[in-house]
Amino acid sequence: xxxxxxxxxxxxxxxxxxxxxxxxxxxxxxxxxxxxxxxxxxxxxxxxxxxxxxxxxxxxxxxxxxxxxxxxxxxxxxxxxxxxxxxxxxxxxxxxxxxxxxxxxxxxxxxxxxxxxxxxxxxxxxxxxxxxxxxxxxxxxxxxxxxxxxxxxxxxxxxxxxxxxxxxxxxxxxxxxxxxxxxxxxxxxxxxxxxxxxxxxxxxxxxxxxxxxxxxxxxxxxxxxxxxxxxxxxxxxxxxxxxxxxxxxxxxxxxxxxxxxxxxxxxxxxxxxxxxxxxxxxxxxxxxxxxxxxxxxxxxxxxxxxxxxxxxxxxxx
Amino acid sequence: xxxxxxxxxxxxxxxxxxxxxxxxxxxxxxxxxxxxxxxxxxxxxxxxxxxxxxxxxxxxxxxxxxxxxxxxxxxxxxxxxxxxxxxxxxxxxxxxxxxxxxxxxxxxxxxxxxxxxxxxxxxxxxxxxxxxxxxxxxxxxxxxxxxxxxxxxxxxxxxxxxxxxxxxxxxxxxxxxxxxxxxxxxxxxxxxxxxxxxxxxxxxxxxxxxxxxxxxxxxxxxxxxxxxxxxxxxxxxxxxxxxxxxxxxxxxxxxxxxxxxxxxxxxxxxxxxxxxxxxxxxxxxxxxxxxxxxxxxxxxxxxxxxxxxxxxxxxxxxxxxxxxxxxxxxxxxxxxxxxxxxxxxxxxxxxxxxxxxxxxxxxxxxxxxxxxxxxxxxxxxxxxxxxxxxxxxxxxxxxxxxxxxxxxxxxxxxxxxxxxxxxxxxxxxxxxxxxxxxxxxxxxxxxxxxxxxxxxxxxxxxxxxxxxxxxxxxxxxxxxxxxxxxxxxxxxxxxxxxxxxxxxxxxxxxxxxxxxxxxxxxxxxxxxxxxxxxxxxxxxxxxxxxxxxxxxxxxxxxxxxxxxx
Numbered sequence: 001x002x003x004x005x006x007x008x009x010x011x012x013x014x015x016x017x018x019x020x021x022x023x024x025x026x027x028x029x030x031x032x033x034x035x036x037x038x039x040x041x042x043x044x045x046x047x048x049x050x051x052x053x054x055x056x057x058x059x060x061x062x063x064x065x066x067x068x069x070x071x072x073x074x075x076x077x078x079x080x081x082x083x084x085x086x087x088x089x090x091x092x093x094x095x096x097x098x099x100x101x102x103x104x105x106x107x108x109x110x111x112x113x114x115x116x117x118x119x120x121x122x123x124x125x126x127x128x129x130x131x132x133x134x135x136x137x138x139x140x141x142x143x144x145x146x147x148x149x150x151x152x153x154x155x156x157x158x159x160x161x162x163x164x165x166x167x168x169x170x171x172x173x174x175x176x177x178x179x180x181x182x183x184x185x186x187x188x189x190x191x192x193x194x195x196x197x198x199x200x201x202x203x204x205x206x207x208x209x210x211x212x213x214x215x216x217x218x219x220x221x222x223x224x225x226x227x228x229x230x231x232x233x234x235x236x237x238x239x240x241x242x243x244x245x246x247x248x249x250x251x252x253x254x255x256x257x258x259x260x261x262x263x264x265x266x267x268x269x270x271x272x273x274x275x276x277x278x279x280x281x282x283x284x285x286x287x288x289x290x291x292x293x294x295x296x297x298x299x300x301x302x303x304x305x306x307x308x309x310x311x312x313x314x315x316x317x
Numbered sequence: 318x319x320x321x322x323x324x325x326x327x328x329x330x331x332x333x334x335x336x337x338x339x340x341x342x343x344x345x346x347x348x349x350x351x352x353x354x355x356x357x358x359x360x361x362x363x364x365x366x367x368x369x370x371x372x373x374x375x376x377x378x379x380x381x382x383x384x385x386x387x388x389x390x391x392x393x394x395x396x397x398x399x400x401x402x403x404x405x406x407x408x409x410x411x412x413x414x415x416x417x418x419x420x421x422x423x424x425x426x427x428x429x430x431x432x433x434x435x436x437x438x439x440x441x442x443x444x445x446x447x448x449x450x451x452x453x454x455x456x457x458x459x460x461x462x463x464x465x466x467x468x469x470x471x472x473x474x475x476x477x478x479x480x481x482x483x484x485x486x487x488x489x490x491x492x493x494x495x496x497x498x499x500x501x502x503x504x505x506x507x508x509x510x511x512x513x514x515x516x517x518x519x520x521x522x523x524x525x526x527x528x529x530x531x532x533x534x535x536x537x538x539x540x541x542x543x544x545x546x547x548x549x550x551x552x553x554x555x556x557x558x559x560x561x562x563x564x565x566x567x568x569x570x571x572x573x574x575x576x577x578x579x580x581x582x583x584x585x586x587x588x589x590x591x592x593x594x595x596x597x598x599x600x601x602x603x604x605x606x607x608x609x610x611x612x613x614x615x616x617x618x619x620x621x622x623x624x625x626x627x628x629x630x631x632x633x634x635x636x637x638x639x640x641x642x643x644x645x646x647x648x649x650x651x652x653x654x655x656x657x658x659x660x661x662x663x664x665x666x667x668x669x670x671x672x673x674x675x676x677x678x679x680x681x682x683x684x685x686x687x688x689x690x691x692x693x694x695x696x697x698x699x700x701x702x703x704x705x706x707x708x709x710x711x712x713x714x715x716x717x718x719x720x721x722x723x724x725x726x727x728x729x730x731x732x733x734x735x736x737x738x739x740x741x742x743x744x745x746x747x748x749x750x751x752x753x754x755x756x757x758x759x760x761x762x763x764x765x766x767x768x769x770x771x772x773x774x775x776x777x778x779x780x781x782x783x784x785x786x787x788x789x790x791x792x793x794x795x796x797x798x799x800x801x802x803x804x805x806x807x808x809x810x811x812x813x814x815x816x817x818x819x820x821x822x823x824x825x826x827x828x829x830x831x832x833x834x835x836x837x838x839x840x841x842x843x844x845x846x847x848x849x850x851x852x853x854x855x856x857x858x859x860x861x862x863x864x865x866x867x868x869x870x871x872x873x874x875x876x877x878x879x880x881x882x
Contacts, residue, residue, distance in 0.1 A: 036567050036589045041532055081574075102588035103572040114662075116578050118619035118631075119567060119591045123663040123701070150702055152666055153618065155659050156629060160694040160711055163674070169734065171776045172759055175793040175816055180694070180711050180740060185660060185668050186701040187745050197405070204379070204396050204426065206444055208454040208627065212406030213424035215372050219404070226709060227740055227753060229782055229789065231818070234830040234852040234869070235370055270627070272405075279532075289490070291405055293629040 021060075021087070022050040025130050025145035030188070033120040033153040038096035045096040047130055049142075052087050059084050060132040060141045064099055069125045069148070075107035079138050099130055123152040123186075156282040156290065157181040157194065157226070157271045162297035167264070170301045174236050179228045181271050181292070190276035191224045197291075198230070198269045207268040207296050217267075236265060236299050265299040345881025346382035346393070353377070356870040364865045366856070371871065372402050382880065390432045394441075397425035406626075407479040407492035417480045421458045437463040439474055447472070447501050450561035450595050451515035451543045452624025457497045465505075470513060472501040478623075481525030484533055493536045494525035497623065503545075511547040515561075516540075518583060519623030523569050536569040540584040541622040558598040565621040566590040593619030593630070601638070608640040612655075618662035633658045636672065647680040660698070668698030668707070688717040703745040712739045730763040753784040772799040791818045803837075810834040824857035842880065848873040 026046040031038055038044045047062070061082050066075045081104040085092075107115055114122050126149055132142040161180040162168060168177060179196055198218035201210040217235045222228055273281040273290045280290030355371040380395035401411050401422055408414075408422050420427060421442075428441035439445075439461045446453035459476015475498040484491030496519070503513035521536035543561035564580045567589040577586040584590070594617045601610025618631035636655030642648065657670040673693040680686045692713040700706040717734035738755040761776040773796065780791040795814040802809055816828040832850035839845055848871070855866040 034567075036571065040535065040568070101572075103574040115591075117591060117593045117617060118662065119589060120618070123660075123666050152701060153631065153660065153663060155631065155666075155668065158629070158657070158659065158670065158696075160670075160696070160709075161692075161713070163672075163692070163694070169759070171761055171795070172734070172736075172757060172778060174795070174814065175778050175791055176757070176780055178738065178755065180709075182659075182668070182670065182696045182709060183707055185698050185707060186666055187703060187707060204381075204394070206454065209423045209444065209456060211627075212408070213401075213403055213422065215370070215402035216404055217370050219368065226742065229755075231791070231816070231828075233816075233828060233854060234814070234832060234850050234871075270405075289405065289409075291627060293627045 021052050021056070021132055021142045023130070023132060023142045023145055024048045024050075025128075025147050027128060027147040027149055029148075030150055030152070033123070033151050035096075035100060035102060035115065035121070036119055038100055042095045045099055047094040047099045049088075049092040049094070049132065051089050051091060057087060058134060059086050060134055061085070061138070062094065062099055063131045063133045063138065064105070065129045066100075066121075067127045067129065069127065073108070074111040074121070074126070075105050077101070078104050078106045079133065079135075084135055100128075118153070120153050121151050125150050152186045154282045155185040156273055156292045157184060159269065159271065159292060159295040162269070162295065164295045165297070167298045167300050170236065170265070170299050173299045174232060177230045177232060179230060179269065181226050183226050184273055184281060188275065192276070192281060193221050193223050193274040193278070194226070195219060195221045195272040195274070196228050196230070196269065197272060198267055201266040201268055201296070207266075207294060211268050211270060211294055266296065267299065268294045268296050270294040341386060343385045343881060344382050345385070347379065347877055347879045348382070349379040349875060349877035351377045351379075351873060351875035354872040356868075358868045360866050361862060364860075364862065364867070366860055366865060367854070367867045370869070372400050375400050375402070379877075388433060392430050392432075394426055394428040394430075397427070407495075408482060408489070410485070410489040411482055412488060415480070418482065421477055421480050423456055426456070427458070435465040439463060443474060445472075445474055445499060447499060447515045447517065447624075448513070448543055448545050448559055449597060450559050451541055451622065452499050452517035454625050454627070455497070455623065457499075459497075468504045468506050470501055470503050470505050472499075474499050478519060481522065483526050484529035491526060491529045491534050493521035493523065493534065495519050495521050495623070499624070505547075508549055508552070510549070511545060513545040515543045515545065516583075517622060517624045521569060535567060537565070537567055538569055538584060539563065539565040539621060539623040540580060541624070553604050554602050556598070556600045558596070560594070560596045561620070561622075562592065562594050563620050563622050564590060564592045565619070591619040591621070593617035595620040606642040606646070608638070610638045612636045612638070615661075631660055631662050633661050644679075649678045651676045666699055666701050668696065671695035684720055684722055686719045688715075688719075690715045700745070705743060705745045705748040707745055708741075708743040708750070710741045713737070726766065726768050728765040728767065730761070730765070732761045734759040734761075751785055753782070755780070755782045770801050770805075773797065787821060789818065789820050791816060806838045808834070808836040819857070820859050823859035826855065826857050826859070828852070828854045843876065843878050846873075846875045846877070
């Protein structure tokens, strides 16, 4: 009987010393691929430390391990460098800044070099395990909490049609222009919103300057699809108009290429992508505004170009 | 501010006009002002199915004189407008601007580039393109130089590319003040060879704005360096290559650790600093009747440069281009074929895009010509978490025969153009492919009077787009007329366009557009241009409320004075 009492007492003591603190880990199943973005988007990871039992005091560290689905550890907290926290009588909420502190995480092999190159882990299925430990010997202070997640670098759309420096026939373009782009990769489960943006490039502007400063002649949101048929309804109006004098000047090579481009009407288009919460997607570009690499296209009166040949011949005769 | 700008503008205009009288100093260029007004009337009141497409009012100024002496030239390039209209970039959503923000807003350019022989001083806003992988797309307001003694090249520029903009909920996204510098060093002989080293850096000032809310803009720092090599052999063969490395800190507020990526003395990194490489190369042959070339471009997944803010990393492109003339130059063919691989760094999500273009033009005889084009863009990615990978294929085929005939008084042109476009998309969950088919036919007739100054044109277009469960039909009739008036001092141009469109079983939408240009030559050096357009659209039963309509109008008037010869 005495032995049983001792064993139960020891078990009770061990139970208290191992799991004196209750915790909970909440993680988005498809977090951003950039580990920096985990800290920026605070809702990505939440780790809750509930109030300890009365009388429990002390300090702890957060021990984090990131593993592949086969259990191989790819990165973990260097507990000698990581922050020490003091147990509180109130609920404490941590996010990725504390749970995955990049300044005290140690990654292995290709994962380390990938992080140095891109700030991201390679696309794969991972598991993150978090536990509180007591300094200085790092004995467990809470149960391990693990969550699985899939990591993939989001690639923004690539513009397909009109392709870069495509010259559209004004007589068709004034009624319709078809825009096509590739979808976001990997395709998110929730519906993404694509905003098609078209800007006129004025004289003396470069295309990116036009994009960053002009009012868009088209700003249209579509959900899920990767094609949009635009009816410009007069907005291309004057840009493409060439009169007889212009056509003769082109025939005689008197109009410089630069002038000809102005006559043609120059536009730049891009796709801005948003997730289902309306936040710009993609952590790849410098601006972090989900805007794809822009593409230039021209609108020209092709018939008039052909007519130029005929008139040129007449002039020669 | 508007008053100050106008005074400044007039003062320079008059002072430069006065200088024209001096014989050794010549001034050429132009000065102009344009007003643009926009109106949108939607009915019934509260109908929001159509959005504004231009600023309500905008005034643009242009001032581009060049003062030239036998040894010295001083070009000015001032272009600016009164109302900010930024939607993308650091000034997106900005309202009232400070002087600093006005000067560095990409809408506005204030540049002076005095030149003396091989030396150029660069002052004000400069869009400097050093190379494809270092800097080229961002305007910087500051000062620098471009020295080109003999074959040597030495360039440096430093300044501010964006000012701090405070975050406003529902307004500006906010931006940190960014200081940039760039340099180029090397040797170059035009159309012969080049060896150039480029450096470009940008760094945000962390203290320039109050901390914006979490999840918005981050203060950043980027440094990139590249080496460019170019060689041309026998004027026909060329080879270009560029290799680059970038180091980029995505958040200057992050902590540091001993293992951070750092490239001293240019950039001291922190835990958000990344480093990667990029390269591109081209080799080819150019001649009057035959061109061929191959281009390859690789951008590492972490390659980022402040000089190209929209550059999409993690990709590899190959492209083969060719152009040739045949049959006594009566046939011209241009073609390209290539592949782009996205997500190169990820074996699981690698996506391949096929690119193929062909354009064939033949002048069959004096009357007939034909243009044929074919474009194919295919995109395919691995499945990742989904049962099927993404697969989108876009195919476009077009044929445009043209017939011209003429007599001593007229040239007639009749052109028929037909385009077929097919776009297939695979559903990543079911694997089913949906086809989106588009047919477009356009008939154009352009009579040209050789003895008169009238230039009319007529066209009819039919368009149909079908995809499962949805059908759009459009038909457009349009006509245009250009004619001179007042002894050719005024050019009049007008266009009328009517479009009928129908979606599924809804009743038709009707659209009427009228526009006209009146360009007048007030004297040898002054032109007055005017443009007016109106666009009336009446929806069928597809709108909510049914039969809504809008009237959109555009008005632009501008005066341009050209000085010098």
